[in-house]
Amino acid sequence: MNKNLLLILLITILACNSKKKEITQTIEKPNILLIVVDDQGYADFSPFKAHDTTVSTPNITRLGQTGTVYTQAYVTAPVCSPSRAGIITGKNQFRWDKPASWGPGLPDSVKTIAEYLKEAGYTTARIGKNDLGRNFHKNNVREYPLNHGYDEFLGFSAHAHDYWLNSQNIKDRTPDPYGTSALLGPLMHNMGEKSYDEGYLTDIFTDESIAFLKRKHNKPFFLTLSYNAVHHLIHEVPKKYLDKYNVKEIPNYDPDSLLAYGKHKAGTYSAYYDKYSRVGAIQHEDLRKYYLANLNCLDDNIGRVLNTLKDEKLDKNTLIVFISDNGGSPLTGSNNSPLTGGKYSLWEGGIRVPMAISWPNKVDAGKIETQYVSATDILPTLAKAGGVTITDNEIDGLNLLENTKKDRLLVWKWQKTWAARKGNWKITNAKENHWKSEPSAQYIAPIRNDLTLKLFNIEKDPGERIDLASEYPEKVKELETDYKNWCEKNIKK
Numbered sequence: 001m002n003k004n005l006l007l008i009l010l011i012t013i014l015a016c017n018s019k020k021k022e023i024t025q026t027i028e029k030p031n032i033l034l035i036v037v038d039d040q041g042y043a044d045f046s047p048f049k050a051h052d053t054t055v056s057t058p059n060i061t062r063l064g065q066t067g068t069v070y071t072q073a074y075v076t077a078p079v080c081s082p083s084r085a086g087i088i089t090g091k092n093q094f095r096w097d098k099p100a101s102w103g104p105g106l107p108d109s110v111k112t113i114a115e116y117l118k119e120a121g122y123t124t125a126r127i128g129k130n131d132l133g134r135n136f137h138k139n140n141v142r143e144y145p146l147n148h149g150y151d152e153f154l155g156f157s158a159h160a161h162d163y164w165l166n167s168q169n170i171k172d173r174t175p176d177p178y179g180t181s182a183l184l185g186p187l188m189h190n191m192g193e194k195s196y197d198e199g200y201l202t203d204i205f206t207d208e209s210i211a212f213l214k215r216k217h218n219k220p221f222f223l224t225l226s227y228n229a230v231h232h233l234i235h236e237v238p239k240k241y242l243d244k245y246n247v248k249e250i251p252n253y254d255p256d257s258l259l260a261y262g263k264h265k266a267g268t269y270s271a272y273y274d275k276y277s278r279v280g281a282i283q284h285e286d287l288r289k290y291y292l293a294n295l296n297c298l299d300d301n302i303g304r305v306l307n308t309l310k311d312e313k314l315d316k317n318t319l320i321v322f323i324s325d326n327g328g329s330p331l332t333g334s335n336n337s338p339l340t341g342g343k344y345s346l347w348e349g350g351i352r353v354p355m356a357i358s359w360p361n362k363v364d365a366g367k368i369e370t371q372y373v374s375a376t377d378i379l380p381t382l383a384k385a386g387g388v389t390i391t392d393n394e395i396d397g398l399n400l401l402e403n404t405k406k407d408r409l410l411v412w413k414w415q416k417t418w419a420a421r422k423g424n425w426k427i428t429n430a431k432e433n434h435w436k437s438e439p440s441a442q443y444i445a446p447i448r449n450d451l452t453l454k455l456f457n458i459e460k461d462p463g464e465r466i467d468l469a470s471e472y473p474e475k476v477k478e479l480e481t482d483y484k485n486w487c488e489k490n491i492k493k
Contacts, residue, residue, distance in 0.1 A: 029220040029386055030359065031318040032117070033309075034378070036087065036224065037298065037354075038080065038129065038231040039343055041328030041442070043335040044295060045354030049368070052335045054288075056296045059303030060356075063322050066365050067358025072372035072458075074421075075326055077414055078343055078350030080159060081133030083325045083375065084226075088112045088148075090379030090390075090397040092411065095490055100413040103133025106142050113379045114149025116388045117222045125152040125212050128205045128226035131159055137178060139191055146190065150224075154189050154208050158182065160228055162269075163236035164252050166196040166204065174255045180270035182232065184253070200238055202229050206301040210308045220386070225305065229298040232277040234290045234332045241293035247286050250276065278331050278437040287440050291333035319359040319385050321378055327353060330439035338463040340446050342439075346412050346419040346430040347446055348464055357400065359385070371404040372421065394490070411486050416451065420483040424459035427469075427479040453480070 043052040047064025048071065076086030076093060077100075085093040085104045089112055097104035106112070114124045126145040135141035136158045145153040160182035171177045171185030186193040187204075196204060209225050235250045242249055251257075253272040275281050282290065309315040327350045328334025330342040341347030355373070357363050362385075376397030383390050384399045398405055407423040419428035429451045439445075447465055448454075455469040455476050469476050 028317065029121070030362075031220050031314055032122070032222045032382055032386065033305075033318055033320045034113075034222070034224045034382070035302065035305075035320065035322045036084070036128075036226040037322070037324050038228050039326065039329045039332060039334060040230055040295070040324040040354055041334030041336050041342075042339050042349065042352060042354065043337040044291075044328065045324075047356055048354070050338075052337070054292060056292070057299035059299045059306060060322070062303070062306060063320065063356045063358050064366075066360070067320065067356050067363050068365075068367040068369050070355040070357075070369045070373050072370060073323065073353055073355035073375065074351050074372065074410060075323075075353050075375040076351075076412065078326050078345055079414075080129075080231075080325045081131050082414075085132050087323065087325070087375045087378055088114065088224075090376045090395045092376065092396050092413075092490075094413040095394065096492055098491060100415055101133070105134035106132050106148055108142055111392065112148045113382055114145070114222060114224070116149075116379070116383050116390065117386050118149050118151070120386050120388045121219050122386060123217050123219055123221045124150045124223075125221065126150045126155065126224040126226065127153075127209050127212065128155045128224075129161070129228045130155055130157045130226065137183070137188075139188060144188075152190060152212070154187055154194065155205070155226065156183065156187055156228075160231050160233075161187075161201060162253065163201040163228075163233065166199065166201060168193075168195040169197070170255075174253075174269050176268050176270055179268060180273045182269075182273050184269060200297075202227060202297055202301050203238075206304050209305055213305070213308050213312055213314065222382075222386070227298060227301075230291060230294045230332065230334070231329070232332060233273065234287070234294055235276055235282060237290065237293040237297055241297050242290075244296065245289040245293045247289045247293065250282075279440060280438075284333075284441040288333035288335075288442065316360050319357070319362070319382070321355075321357050321382070323355045323375060323378070324353040326350060328442075330443040331437055333440045333442060335442040337442070337444065340444050340464045341430070341432060342443060345432050345446075346414055346417050346428050347432075348426075348458070348462060349444065350430075351412060351419075352462075357381070362401070369404065371406060372408075372410070373398075373400060373404055374410055409482055409486065411483050413487070418483060420479045420486075421458065422479060422482060424457050425475055425479060426456050426458045426464075427453060427476060427483070428456075429453050455479075 046057045046061045047069040075083040077083040082093045093104040094100045132143040135143045162184040165184040186195040336349035339349035341349040380399045410421045412419040454467045
């Protein structure tokens with residue numbers, strides 16, 4: 001009798017252990033890779049059926065083939081700092097940034113996806129650009145990655161960084177290493193710096209990401225790989241890509257050169273940056289070629305990361321999100337066709353961006369999702385995949401693994417302009433008022449450039465060419481009321 005009881009007990013224990021193991025395998029947390037690129041044009045995203053065929057991005061195409069591509073993905077702002085705040089918090093950043101400015105910062109009270117996943121047991125790292133619009137170049141502030149959830153950081157904390165000049169030596173020789181929206185010199189590395197005497201920045205970010213992926217992690221990882229390509233300075237590309245697109249090398253900035261850059265004092269980096277960040281020194285045809293070369297190099301580097309995931313046998317359980325921080329810049333040769341405008345404005349070209357999500361056997365491969373979604377959806381999507389329960393009821397995003405919500409209200413506020421979308425309809429007072437330089441040839445100008453309210457059926461007219469405000473005044477009133485009600489309820493007093 002006792003032997004029978006012992007046998008039954010042993011069988012029960014083994015069955016329980018087997019069941020426990022089965023459950024553990026079922027709920028195994030995925031590794032997560034968030035790839036954020038800078039200023040990629042809407043038409044320059046090769047997973048889209050109607051992409052510009054001059055683009056060469058086979059590795060970005062791979063992401064589309066293995067995952068779901070979103071043709072109507074919106075970021076929360078048309079420039080990098082506020083948009084990136086929206087991506088990492090799942091919230092419209094103008095909830096706390098009432099001026100709707102370039103520099104929303106990151107309040108202590110607003111939690112990031114890195115913090116959520118770190119609490120859930122993830123190893124977290126950020127490599128590349130960190131830009132929340134405030135407290136640049138500092139590591140003792142909330143905006144610095146190590147202070148909002150990342151275990152490791154290698155990159156820069158500013159709008160942009162020179163692609164070639166990443167050494168302590170160049171910083172010491174430059175009168176104004178932080179004298180413009182871009183900087184040069186060593187990269188920030190955890191609580192110190194790391195100098196690179198040689199190397200191209202896109203390659204460096206990839207090399208460091210590959211090194212991270214090859215480490216033996218004893219828990220799942222969350223890696224944010226935030227490239228500054230294809231941002232200015234667009235002409236800074238390795239020679240093999242320049243040769244491919246038949247454009248010449250332009251000398252890198254040299255503080256010892258006697259060459260005067262434009263009307264500025266010779267020797268300043270800001271003068272060099274200004275000269276080559278607009279049409280003029282580089283003309284239209286070549287500008288597009290430099291952009292394509294830069295994008296081709298970026299794609300090759302993304303391919304290196306994807307290949308490493310496969311080689312390290314991480315690809316089967318890694319969730320990948322790819323997104324551009326805003327629309328293509330009108331000053332770099334990017335192509336946002338058929339969308340109006342680009343970076344700096346709330347026209348579709350400024351806020352509708354390339355986006356894809358890949359996760360083997362969890363996300364439909366090769367699917368084209370035409371329902372509109374938001375970059376704020378990234379946080380709740382990744383949180384759900386990582387086993388995180390979000391209790392914050394002010395999250396603006398939705399979990400894309402469960403559903404997309406038809407006719408949801410999306411709102412934008414950017415300085416003096418605003419917009420709202422619900423269903424097929426979008427209302428906006430968008431105006432191009434943040435740059436005065438001549439746009440590159442690919443730019444599609446708005447039908448008019450003023451702060452009056454304009455109404456578009458975005459489903460039928462994604463290029464915003466037909467203003468229907470006078471024909472549907474009741475729809476104008478409805479969306480304007482929805483926007484005002486949202487602001488009254490959600491923007492901090």
